[in-house]
Amino acid sequence: MRRAVAAIVLLAAATAAPAAVLAQPEQETDPWGFEDELEADPWGFDDEVEEPETWATLLRDQASDLLLFTAFAALALVSFFRKSVALKYVTLVAAIVYLGFTKSQLVSVVNVYGLLAGNLPVFKYSLAWYLFAGFTLVTTVLWGRLYCGRVCAFGALTQLMDRIVPARLRVEVPAWLERRAALVKFGLLGATLLYFFLTTDIAAYRYVEPFWMFTRRASTGMWAGLAVLLVATVFVRNLYCRFLCPVGAFLGLISKLTVFRIKRWSECNTCKICEKTCEWGAIRGPQIVMTECVRCDDCERLYADTAKCPHWIILRRRSAAAQTAR
Numbered sequence: 588m589r590r591a592v593a594a595i596v597l598l599a600a601a602t603a604a605p606a607a608v609l610a611q612p613e614q615e616t617d618p619w620g621f622e623d624e625l626e627a628d629p630w631g632f633d634d635e636v637e638e639p640e641t642w643a644t645l646l647r648d649q650a651s652d653l654l655l656f657t658a659f660a661a662l663a664l665v666s667f668f669r670k671s672v673a674l675k676y677v678t679l680v681a682a683i684v685y686l687g688f689t690k691s692q693l694v695s696v697v698n699v700y701g702l703l704a705g706n707l708p709v710f711k712y713s714l715a716w717y718l719f720a721g722f723t724l725v726t727t728v729l730w731g732r733l734y735c736g737r738v739c740a741f742g743a744l745t746q747l748m749d750r751i752v753p754a755r756l757r758v759e760v761p762a763w764l765e766r767r768a769a770l771v772k773f774g775l776l777g778a779t780l781l782y783f784f785l786t787t788d789i790a791a792y793r794y795v796e797p798f799w800m801f802t803r804r805a806s807t808g809m810w811a812g813l814a815v816l817l818v819a820t821v822f823v824r825n826l827y828c829r830f831l832c833p834v835g836a837f838l839g840l841i842s843k844l845t846v847f848r849i850k851r852w853s854e855c856n857t858c859k860i861c862e863k864t865c866e867w868g869a870i871r872g873p874q875i876v877m878t879e880c881v882r883c884d885d886c887e888r889l890y891a892d893t894a895k896c897p898h899w900i901i902l903r904r905r906s907a908a909a910q911t912a913r
C-alpha cells in the first residue's frame with residue numbers, strides 16, 4: 588500500500604514538475620525540494636528493497652537445512668552399508684535430536700494425503716523437505732523401510748528404549764498374533780485415507796500418530812495417550828511401529844517393490860536363528876516379509892557371521908571332510 592501511494596505521488600511529481608518548470612522558467616533548480624526529499628528517501632524505499640529471488644538466493648536461504656540433512660542421510664547410509672551397530676545407534680540418536688526435537692521433521696500420514704491428492708509443498712521453497720521425502724521414497728524402493736529402521740525419530744526413540752529396558756520385562760508376541768496385529772496398521776492407513784478423501788479434513792492425523800510429541804504441543808489427553816503407548820512399548824517392543832503406524836504401513840506397501848532384498852541361504856529354509864533374532868516379526872520361515880522389515884541389519888549380520896550362521900559352519904565341515912577324505 589505504501590508503495591502504491593508513493594508511486595502515485597512520484598508519478599504526480601514527475602508530471603507536475605515539468606509544468607511548474609514551464610510556468611517559472613527562471614527557476615532552474617528544484618523549487619519544491621523534490622530532489623532533496625528523494626535523496627532522503629522519505630518513503631523508506633531503500634529499507635524495503637528486496638533482493639530479487641533467484642535459485643542462488645533460494646539455495647543460500649535453505650543451505651543449512653540442506654547440508655544438515657545431507658550429512659544425516661550420509662551417516663544413515665554409511666551405518667547401513669557398513670552394518671555397524673555403533674554407527675546405527677549414533678544415527679538413531681541423531682534422528683531423535685535433529686529430525687525429532689530440532690526440526691520436527693517426520694514423514695506423517697498428512698504427507699501421504701498430500702502425495703495422493705497431488706497437494707505438495709512448493710518445490711523452490713521446500714528444498715530440504717523434498718530432499719528428505721525423496722531420500723525416504725528412493726531408499727524405500729531400493730532397500731525397504733530404511734526410513735523406519737534409522738531415520739524416523741519416533742522409531743529411533745522406541746528402538747533406543749528397547750536397548751535400555753531389561754529383557755525380563757519383555758512380552759514376546761506369539762507368531763500367530765503378530766501376523767494378525769501387523770494388519771491393524773494397514774486398516775488404520777485405509778481408515779485415515781478414507782476419512783481424508785471423504786471430508787478433506789487432515790486433523791485425524793493427531794490421533795493416529797504420536798509425532799506431534801516432538802513439537803511438545805498437545806492437549807493433556809494426548810500426552811496421557813502417549814504415556815500409555817510408551818509404557819506399553821516397555822513390554823511389547825516397537826509396539827506402535829509394528830502394529831499401529833499408518834506411515835509404516837504405507838512404506839511397507841512401497842517396500843513390496845524393493846530392488847535390493849536381503850539374501851538368504853538354502854539353510855534358511857530350516858534354520859530359525861534369524862527368525863528368533865528379528866525384533867520386528869519380519870521373518871517367517873525362509874521368507875523375509877518386506878512390509879514388516881525395517882532393514883535393522885540384525886539378520887544380515889548373522890548372515891555374514893561365519894561363527895554363528897549354519898551356512899558357514901556346514902561349509903567348513905564339508906571342506907574339512909573333503910580334506911580328510913583326500
Ligand code: SF4
Nearest residue numbers: 735739742828832835
Ligand atoms: S513405523 Fe511409523 S513410527 Fe515406526 S519408524 Fe516407521 S514411520 Fe516411524
Ligand code: SF4
Nearest residue numbers: 855858860861890896
Ligand atoms: S543364521 Fe544363517 S542359515 Fe540361519 S537363518 Fe540366519 S542366515 Fe539363514
Ligand code: SF4
Nearest residue numbers: 865880881883884886
Ligand atoms: S532382522 Fe532382518 S528381517 Fe528383521 S527387521 Fe531386521 S533386517 Fe529386517
